[in-house]
Amino acid sequence: MGVLFKEVEHIIDRQYRAEQEFLAEYAKEKHTIANPYVKLNPYLIAPLTALVMFENEKPAFAKVTVKGKEAAGDMMYRPASDSIHMVLPIYGLYADYENTVVIELSTGESITLTIKTEPADDKLKAPTYMKTTSEYFQDFVMMVSPTSPAYTAAYDYAGDARWYNTLNLAFDIKRARNGHLLMGTDRLVAPPYHTSGIYEMGMIGKVYKEFRIPGGYHHDEWEMENGDILILTQYLPRGTVEDACVLVDRKTGQILKEWDHQDVLPVYPVGGSGSQDGHDWFHNNAVWYDKKTNSLTFSGRHQDIMINRDFETGKLNWIIGDPTGWPEDMQKYFFKPVGDGDFDWQYEQHACMILPNGDVMCFDNGHWRSKVKENYVPANDNFSRGVIYRINTEDMTIEQVWQYGKERGAEFFSPYICNCEYYENGHYLVHSGGISTDDKGNHLDVPAAGMTKEIDEGTVFLNSITVEVKDDVVLYEMHLPANYYRAEKLHLYDEADEVVFGKGERLGSLGVTEEFLTEAPAEEAGMIPDEYKAKFAKEADRLVFKASFEKGTLVMLNLEGENGAPDRHYFVPTTKRPFLAMCVGTFLEHDARAVEFPVSAEGIEGTYKVTVTVDDKKYDTGVEITF
Structure with missing residues (x-):
């Protein structure tokens, strides 16, 4: 078979070429x-x-x-x-x-x-249940972003898909003030789902901007009033993920400000949820800016907490969550429950937000529903819900003032993903997008996003339930046979979303890929064997290496410089990680041995011969690349 090498055109370049072609066609006649x-x-x-x-x-x-x-x-x-x-x-x-x-x-x-129009393939899922009225839903659509094999799509009141996108787009959907959508890109930078950044895309499908982040993007973003964007990220070289946030300049893509959660919180194993590990100790899955208090609220799934930090200083203001097991010096940040009504802490929550009156809303997944392992609640006996808490930061008390979902029990249980939306007081969306059952009807305790084999074989079944309630009356409910990270109700048309011709922009930076300072000793062994299934893709701003190796194999990617260009060596991780929070499975290969490793073009110039070291042998690939 040999090594496969191809040049992959960036979506911005592909779209510009397509635009030039149809404009030329248009100009041929009046x-x-x-x-x-x-x-x-x-x-x-x-x-x-x-x-x-x-x-x-x-x-x-x-x-x-x-x-x-x-x-x-x-x-x-x-x-x-x-x-x-x-x-x-x-x-x-x-x-x-x-x-x-x-x-x-x-x-x-x-x-x-x-x-x-052409028929859609089976990744465009059809609802299995839809209950609403056209009078209520009007000309809105419900847009959902997938975590299992499916398309980002928008459904009308009848359950008909009226828009979908064929790129592998994931995580949050937000409409910017200019009518464009902000969504994670389809370009993986680190497993299992960290991508290059976010796209700014018109509903027509045109990508106007890609905002690239050195640590990659995950889960959520937020547009500030001046257009700058908060993006969740991490510092990959230090070995932890999903524990940082950056503010990105809308015009240049440059990072203006950073918040590192390791500055204000103790890390693994402190506060650990049932899904925490040392690699993914916080698992930041949401960010919300509140103008009234000039603060940021973050959701940390793997510590079962929502935290509030000062926008300017980064200072920790408060923590919402079960304080059990937290050290004494952190207890002052937690709230004490008060009131005569029902109260449950949230566990492994998502989609935190501050409501106009200062209340705090989130989707309480309820995964394990305890800080103590011996008290974990199994999925068949558990529940997920949307919940609103009222907090008093003067006396550090908290009261539960609303919830929806607990009464539905395991049917509505999602161990991961999901979101809520606030429309007005008493009118909310609650999206339980991560429901899964086995072939015996038992609800699963763990995220199903990575269970591609089981889904294909029909031993695991997925569901997503999206509900809108007004004054506690269900006015909308849609079920889809897949898992979807978030749901967002919006109009397809926004008068600010005009089609503008011209080439899109790649902003920001992927950063410089960390090099291994010395080359691993190895004997020359000829061409790389077919069994490794080596493939290379040259993109506009990086080289992507894909191959198949047994877990734990020592692998190094070498760029051997020509005409004086310095040699460069990159360690390719093959160690199996459990990824206890597999939020998005659409980037995973079917082959469990599959490895994907990108090398940013930043800081590299010249022509290089590409070789791969596997254990104690160095193989030629036949690939020569120029940056």
Whole structure:
């Protein structure tokens, strides 16, 4: 078979080339509303979108209606400004369907278009249960991001998918003030799911920016009022993950400020949840900025706590969680429960937020539901829920003022992922996205994201239940046969989300990949054997090495410089980690021996011969690469 080598075009470059091609095609003839130019899936990754373009004789306003399968399913929008040059994004098409799109101009002209879409593959999941009304849900869609093999997709009131994206996008979904989506990238930098950063992407599918972070991205991000972005990350060389946050400049991608949780919290094994280990001691899965107190609230799954830190100084203000087992000098940060109502601490929670009145809301996964191993609660007897706490920071007391989910028991239990959303007082979303059962109907105690083999063989079954409640009445409930990290209700159309032509930007930095200072002694052994399944991909800003090795094998990737370029050596980890919090399994290879190791191009210039050392033998790959 030999070594496979390919150059992989970055999505920004692919999309720019596609854009140049369809603009050139458009320019070949004059298009009016009578013969508009229609491009389905113009940016390659959003199959249920299209672009309609034409010229008017004078400026006109437009109204666009994507007809539903019934009248309640119509998706309609009006661009905010009039124009001679019409560039109309079309969202809300159905898959494998002859869609009807009506465009009406303020001049009185109109046209009805038919846009035929392709069938979607089985990664676009169909709901197994949907209960709401079109009067309640209106023209909203529920967008979900997957942790098991599935697409990021958006579903209407009837459970029909009206948008999906074919990139392997994961973790949080947020709509920025400019109408774009902020989501994690599809470029893995470290196992099991840490990616290069976040994409800023229009609903049309165009990636306008990639914000790259040296430590990689995971779980969550937050747009500040001035546009800068808080991004959860880590410092990979020190051997721990998911324990830091950075503030990134929206215009340049440069890091402006950092918060390291090791500065304010004791690490492993202090405060450990049932999923904690020394590598992933905190597991920061959410960040929330509160303007009133100028503070940041973080969720630490592996210490069963939510913490609040001063934005400017980083000082620790308070901790919400079960204080059992925490050292005496930390007890002052914890709250004492008060009140006559029900009260349960949250365990391995997600999606912390500060409500307008200062209350604290989160999704309480309830994983193990105890700090003491002997008291762990098994999944079949457990529950997950959305919960709101009222805190008093003067006397350090806490009261539980609302919850939804406990009454549903194990049916609603998710040992990982999930989120809540606040709409107004009494009106909330509660998304239990990590439900899993075995073939006997037993609920699973551990995250199912990494159980690809069991899912394929039909011995593990996945479910996601998304609920909206108003004044404790369920007005919306959707079940999907996969696990989804978060759910977000939004409009497909946002008047700020205009299609802007031009090449997207790669901002920030992947950093410099840590080198091993000496080359491991090894004998020359010819070409690397096929059994290692070695593959290399050259991307715009890095080299990615993939191969298959038994766990514990000593592996080193060598870049042997030519024409005076210095040799570079990189240690490739092959030690098996348990990854007790496998939040996203979509980046995992089916082969348990699979290794993926990226080398950032930053700081490297010249031409290099690529070799691989395996134990005491050094193999040629036949690959030569220029940075």
